[in-house]
Each structure stands twice: as C-alpha cells, then as structure tokens.
Amino acid sequence: MSGKLRIIAFPFFSVLIFICIGLITDRDFFRYPLIKHGKGFEREKTVLLLTLRLYNKIFNDFQSSGGVPSLLNRFPAVKSIRHDVFRDIGYIHDAGRVLVYDMADMIPVDVSVTSPFTAEVVVLEQWNYQYQRRDNRQPVSPLKGLGRGIRYSFVREKGQWMVGAWDPVPVDEPKITDFRF
C-alpha cells in the first residue's frame, strides 16, 4: 500500500468501524437519515400506525374489562399515560360503571418522525361508546359516537415506539354524531 493510500485508509476504516459500532449501539440514530429522506419512512409509518392500533386495542380492552391489567406489559405507552388510563378507569369504576368503547375508524392524517427518538402521529379517531353498570353490564346510557383529531407523541424506549403523550387537535371533518358497530 502506497504512503498516500495508507494515510487515507486509516481514517476511512475508522469511520467504517464507527458506523458499524453505531449500528449496534445507536441503531435509531444511524437509521434516522434514511427515514428522514424517504427510504424506510413507509416502514416506520406502518410501525407507528400499528403501534397506535395496538395502543387503542389494549386501551379498549382495559376499559371494557373494568381495568384488568393482563395486557399491561404489551401496552405501548409510557408510565404517565398508563397511570392516566387506570386513573380514568378507577374513576368510572367508583361510580359503579364501565365504559365500553369500540373503535369505528382511525384515519391517519399525518405521520412525522421528528428525531431518531421521537415521532408524532395525527389521526382522526371515531369511536362508539356506552356506559354499562359494573355489576350486571346493563347499559345505563345510549350508544354514542364521537369523532376527534388526536396528536400522539411517540418516544422510542428500548427500540420500541411508545405513546408518550396525546393531545386533541382540530381536524376539520364533518361532525359525526352517531356511529354503528
């Protein structure tokens, strides 16, 4: 190897080793440029939407079961969100009721991966819900429908997307007052 080539070779290999170590230890960071510039974005979008579907499915299960936490470990949400969900269930439970939700539709509005460790998803959620008596599951309210835009903020924890926060956002869609199962 000529002298000039040797001078270039070491930094080149060093950068290569750096990337290889990075791909093992900081995978999210090294994949981010690809996601940001389109390649891999569709896959990440699908992962985020699937995570959100799982979140809503388990949220639904928690609510309908009156707070049975059997799926807690699979619930893709940070501690504060989990706490919020169970606080809500406890509040309804204390009133002798159970709130049964059913998701009618979830329309993705916007998905953006804002950093290697954060993402935001805006969806228009449409739900049916009904309050039932906790003891005999008799309905105590008519079946109602709701539609609302929600922005979910995701954080990456141990390589998994988790719902870190959510807030309502204005999504201009004709108001839907009643859905059917």
Added chain:
Amino acid sequence: MDRLVKYASSYKVIAGLLLPLVLCFVAGHYIMGLSFYVVAGLTVVRFYCAALLAVLAIRAAALLSARLFGEALLTFGLIALLLQGVYAYGFRFSARTGIGLGEGPDKYYESEQGPWTRPFSLPIVLTESRPDRPDTCTVLLDEKTQTMSKGKTLPWQGLDLTVTSIEEAPLFVLSDSKGEELEAGFIKLNFDESGEALFQFAGVPHRIYVSLPGNGKEVWKKEGKAWKKKTVPPDKEKQKTAGEILHLLVMRGKVTAFDADVKRGDTISFEGLNLRFEKGAPWIELKVEKALNYYLLYAGVGLMITGLAAAVLRRKK
C-alpha cells in the same frame, strides 16, 4: 512496546478517531437538527471520545519523556478542549419552573440535564408582582430581596436565573353537583406552541385544556386525498376578551365532556362536576440554567498556542 505506543499515539490515529466524531456531530446537528448534547450522548460517540482521550494522554506522556515540550503542550491543549466538552455535557442543566405569589418553585419542566448534575433546590419565593409594573417582580432569593426584570439574567451561585414571563394564574374551582368544593387552585397556564395549556386536578381524571379565545390555530383539512395543515388567523375582537373569557375543552379518556368559551365567574357543568374560574394571582416563569465555566477551554487554547509557538521555535533552531 515503544513502537506500539508511537503508533497508537500518532497523528494518523488521532485524526482517525477525530474524523468520525466531527462527521457525526456535523451530521447530527446540522443535517438531522439534533442538539449537540443528543449526539454527545450516543454510546459510540462516548466510546470514541474515551479512546481519543486515552490516545492523547499516551501521546502527551511520550512527548514529555522525549523532552518535546512544545508538542506535549499542544497535545495537553487538545486534551483540555476535549475535557471541556465532556464537562459541558456531563454537568449541564437547563430547565423552566413556575413560581406563584408567596410560593417556591414548582417541579421543573423542559428540563435538560447532564448525567453528573446533582439535584439542587432553589431557595426562591415570589414576593411581589404589581399590575402597574408588568415587567418586573420582587423575589426573596436565599433570604435576600431581589428585583428581577423580564428577560434579564440574575446570576446566583453558579446558576443563571431569568424571568421569561410574568402572567396571571386564574383561580379554578372544582365542585360537585351539590356545590361542595372539591379542589381549587391558581393554575399557572403554560401555553404551548399551539396556544393551549393543559392541567389536571389531582382527584379527577379529566384533562382540562385552556386556550385564549380568538388565537390563531392550525387545523387539519382534507384537500382531495391529502390532509393539509391550514392556519386559522387570529380574531382580534375575540382576543380583546382575553382574561375575561377562556376557551375550555374538558376530556376524560376519549370522551369530550365540555368544549366552549367560558366567561370569568360562570360555572360550567360536566359529568356531575362543576368548574368555574375567577381572577387569579400573579406567577412568573423562571428559566434556570447552569452557568458553565470555560476555564478548560481557555487553558486548552492557551496551551495550544504556547505549544505551537514552542514547537515552531524548536524546529527553526
């Protein structure tokens, strides 16, 4: 052994370790838009920094033993610069907190701190904020009365304290359907980029979103098959009512319990609860930042200049 030390501490190795670090910081900060601290926190960056420090230390020792003091000083300068970066990363602290009248600071938010920053308490109490002087307030800081102006930094024991806003915290009163008061508090409304502030009472799970009526907001609208973010311009007439009228959105889980403008003093009802807001008390938002020392940076630059000069002189001789 000597050959190994010589090779391990050569400029080639130093450049080889430095290059990926520089490329990573440039790509992370300027291309990905991440803060330097996020990039510095990557495992591979920390590993390469440690390796670079070790190589520089070996080189400095080898140069000292060879009595090449100029080059050794240059290397010590590089070590000092690197240590300055490590210190800034490890001991950084920046956060915001709210302080109500007669109260101490709340829990920190928007907090950014290094792994070696030790927790500390801030002995500060807001003692006065007058409506006729909206840009200044008086605080009791470490048992000394201080006047603070909005936007001006007050140094205190290695911290930079800056009042970023002086606002009014409305009094929100929550009661049950019989009118019995359940909870009440001066709520420090910390509006986010979208102009909304969220708060919750401890005893109920409802999320209460507060916004000022007439503020411009962004709405997602469907155009053809795509969703576009549209800006609704502010309504100046409605904005004049700020303070007297607030827009309240109350949510519990997915359910919207209340969503309308509310006048000060009016009571709203939702899910067997009543809520009203009254004139509040002043509060300030305080930005707390650790004032980092730059001694290592200055020493590093000084050592490098001295070392470079000494090395050039020696070579001329």
